[in-house]
Amino acid sequence: MYPPIEPYLTGKLKVSDIHELYYEISGNKDGTPVVFLHGGPGGGTDPQDRSFFNPDKYKIILFDQRGSGKSTPSASLEDNTTWDLVKDIEVLREKLGVEKWHGSTLSLAEEYVAPIPEEERHDMILAYHAQLNSVDEETRIRAAKAWSKWEMATSRLYVDPAYITRAADDDFANAFARIENHYFINSGFMKDGQLLEKQSIDKIRHIPTVVVQGRYDVVCPATTAHALKKAFPELTLHIVPDAGHSAREPGTSKLLVEATDKFADL
Incomplete structure (x- = not known):
């Protein structure tokens, strides 16, 4: 992963009568815009998330989803669905004047x-x-x-x-x-298998896609990545043999950084 960096811009974005989102920008002001989608839902962003991207090539945009991290009100479930989050990403894109961007999605x-x-x-x-x-x-x-x-x-x-x-x-x-x-x-907030349906995949089939999956991921098991690969054979699938779910395990973070480096040169 890349060395730690600090954001050069932070802000709050009101996306509804209730919710206000925290966002930040780091890296190269003139670089390729990339938005990082944190886990959970509800996990919030972490400063380490910036380090998946080459700061010389990317304009790195992180934001805390509704109710998460520094966004307010904390832990609110009202008006908090998958489709609200999708709309928020678009509102943020327009707020920052970004024409298009790359997306990363990325207990005992x-x-x-x-x-x-x-x-x-x-x-x-x-x-x-x-x-x-x-x-x-x-x-x-x-x-x-x-x-x-x-x-x-x-x-x-x-x-x-x-x-x-x-x-x-x-x-x-x-x-x-x-x-x-x-x-x-x-x-x-979706029907079972909705994202794997042909009409869903066809909307993104033209986008270069890399999936990095831990072999021993018990949170989101590898079978889900294989199902996506079957429906979307054009994507590149990496199975990390010595990793679980976390994006910060060494083998996983290495491949994620390699992917973002590759996308930066497209």
Whole structure:
């Protein structure tokens, strides 16, 4: 990955009566515009996300999605769907005067189940949904920390204690868990298999696409990447043999940087 850099511009963008998004720009002011879409949903951006891109070639745009990171109101689920986020990306593009840009998209078992009564464990997403939206703040935060710790722990092939500490932060855990669960319980606001349908793939088939997938990813299993490759054979698929879900595992980050370097020269 590239060395750490600081943004030369930060700002807030009002996208609805409720939501205001944090955004930042770093790298080359005259470079190829690239927007980084953070994980979760609900995870927010991290300064390390800038380092996937060559700062001499890219105008690097990061933003926190609705309810995430520095965007406000934190952890809000109101007017927070996949399609709201899609519209926000377009509003941000227009705000920054970008004609077009490249896009990058880019937890421990007992602690995960502990907040959930045994009789509710047949549907963990639904059970967590109830607790993450409880009127009792202590219940919400306890569930949010358990949910977030589970994902932090399962995101890498080898558990990284330092990475898991993010889940101890009340604000981060609350936003990450509530928003991610909100999307899960609503099936991403899409019908099953919608993104793999021919009419969906045909809209992007002409765009050079690289998918970097960890072989041992238990958050978004490799079968999903293979299904996409089958529907979209023109894409380049890399399976990283010694990686899980996190984009910051060495093999994965190396291939992501190689991909952004390649795109910079298109």
